[in-house]
Amino acid sequence: MNLSFFDQFSSPNLLGIPLILLSLLFPTLLFPSPNNRWINNRLSTIQTWLLHLITKQLMVPLNKNGHKWAMMFTSLMVMLLTINLLGLLPYTFTPTTQLSMNMALAFPLWLATLLTGLRNQPSASLAHLLPEGTPTPLIPALILIETTSLLIRPLALGVRLTANLTAGHLLIQLISTASIALMPTLPAVSILTMIILLLLTILEVAVAMIQAYVFVLLLSLYLQENI
Amino acid sequence: MAGVTGPLLNARRDAPFLPRASQRQPICLSRGSGRSARAGAVGLEWFPELRPNYQALSAFAERPFQGEPGVATKTPEGNFSEGQRGPLAERRLMDVRLGELPTWLATRDFSPRGLLGGVQKAWNSYCNKYINVKKGGAAGVSMLLAGYCILSYGWSYQHIKCNRWRKYH
Numbered sequence: 001m002n003l004s005f006f007d008q009f010s011s012p013n014l015l016g017i018p019l020i021l022l023s024l025l026f027p028t029l030l031f032p033s034p035n036n037r038w039i040n041n042r043l044s045t046i047q048t049w050l051l052h053l054i055t056k057q058l059m060v061p062l063n064k065n066g067h068k069w070a071m072m073f074t075s076l077m078v079m080l081l082t083i084n085l086l087g088l089l090p091y092t093f094t095p096t097t098q099l100s101m102n103m104a105l106a107f108p109l110w111l112a113t114l115l116t117g118l119r120n121q122p123s124a125s126l127a128h129l130l131p132e133g134t135p136t137p138l139i140p141a142l143i144l145i146e147t148t149s150l151l152i153r154p155l156a157l158g159v160r161l162t163a164n165l166t167a168g169h170l171l172i173q174l175i176s177t178a179s180i181a182l183m184p185t186l187p188a189v190s191i192l193t194m195i196i197l198l199l200l201t202i203l204e205v206a207v208a209m210i211q212a213y214v215f216v217l218l219l220s221l222y223l224q225e226n227i
Numbered sequence: 228m229a230g231v232t233g234p235l236l237n238a239r240r241d242a243p244f245l246p247r248a249s250q251r252q253p254i255c256l257s258r259g260s261g262r263s264a265r266a267g268a269v270g271l272e273w274f275p276e277l278r279p280n281y282q283a284l285s286a287f288a289e290r291p292f293q294g295e296p297g298v299a300t301k302t303p304e305g306n307f308s309e310g311q312r313g314p315l316a317e318r319r320l321m322d323v324r325l326g327e328l329p330t331w332l333a334t335r336d337f338s339p340r341g342l343l344g345g346v347q348k349a350w351n352s353y354c355n356k357y358i359n360v361k362k363g364g365a366a367g368v369s370m371l372l373a374g375y376c377i378l379s380y381g382w383s384y385q386h387i388k389c390n391r392w393r394k395y396h
Contacts, residue, residue: 012383019382042363091380
């Protein structure tokens with residue numbers, strides 16, 4: 001029972017139900033389904049605006065076949081964004097700090113883009129393994145390097161999201177612990193630490209949004225190569 | 228009938244993944260030939276709720292709009308005792324007096340469908356009161372987030388209470 005800083009990443013059970021289940025289901029409550037009125041409520045209007053912004057941004061570089069992935073990318077983006085941001089509230093659990101969940105998101109989606117490319121345009125997909133203008137002696141080495149970088153993509157996707165969020169949560173916990181521990185003895189330093197904590201929290205909000213965007217953007221880039 | 232392409236009147240019609248009545252025809256054909264037959268129903272394409280066989284997810288769905296615009300639904304106003312008329316089984320929770328609460332609870336339907344119906348009604352009333360209003364503010368969502376924080380705290384209380392006596396954190 002000694003590890004305390006990493007305890008925040010284990011989801012506690014109540015009556016056998018882990019908290020991660022609640023954290024995964026709660027975002028559905030925050031997005032009301034649009035009703036068939038002409039002007040919706042403010043929450044739906046803001047969410048629809050954001051959704052259109054995200055979808056346009058992601059779908060512009062893709063060709064028409066890639067637009068079939070619009071629902072997948074948009075829902076993934078919204079889910080990651082919500083889960084990451086909700087994890088910054090006190091006492092909540094962030095499912096995306098779990099490597100298992102991020103790998104479960106990254107690996108199938110990356111594999112889907114790869115198989116789409118290999119199935120529909122195999123030569124073009126394999127041609128990506130050799131950049132244009134490579135000097136001839138370098139070709140074997142470069143193909144090996146490019147294959148390695150291709151196969152490491154899902155790992156990079158999953159670990160990037162996990163590491164960023166885990167590191168952020170850990171930093172927040174460390175600095176807040178330091179701030180509380182310093183308060184009885186050195187209150188001035190404690191206030192300085194609290195200012196740092198405030199800045200860090202703002203950074204974490206930004207990181208939460210950026211990491212969700214990067215995850216989906218990279219997947220759309222991998223799709224762009226293969227579709 | 229082959230290869231008739233109507234002019235692109237509206238870029239929003241270029242949506243190949245919407246369900247169409249004539250699945251075998253390509254998009255351009257149905258745009259060109261089917262327009263006159265379904266001119267009256269053209270605007271319904273973008274409102275799947277109005278199609279007859281639309282199956283929506285209804286676990287937490289809000290109640291669809293059932294009134295007419297411009298007709299204000301009259302909620303029963305009046306003095307204190309007006310909402311308490313009528314048999315006990317038909318009253319809402321807020322109209323039941325404290326002493327009558329056990330009796331009222333006994334009349335409620337506790338089957339899974341009844342519980343689900345109760346949850347849906349509660350969720351719909353919350354949405355209609357705080358979210359589906361003309362000038363909704365941050366309060367509607369903030370209450371949900373606060374409730375979520377409190378629920379998460381309660382969920383992990385048994386685990387967190389060990390931190391109280393920890394000497395080094």
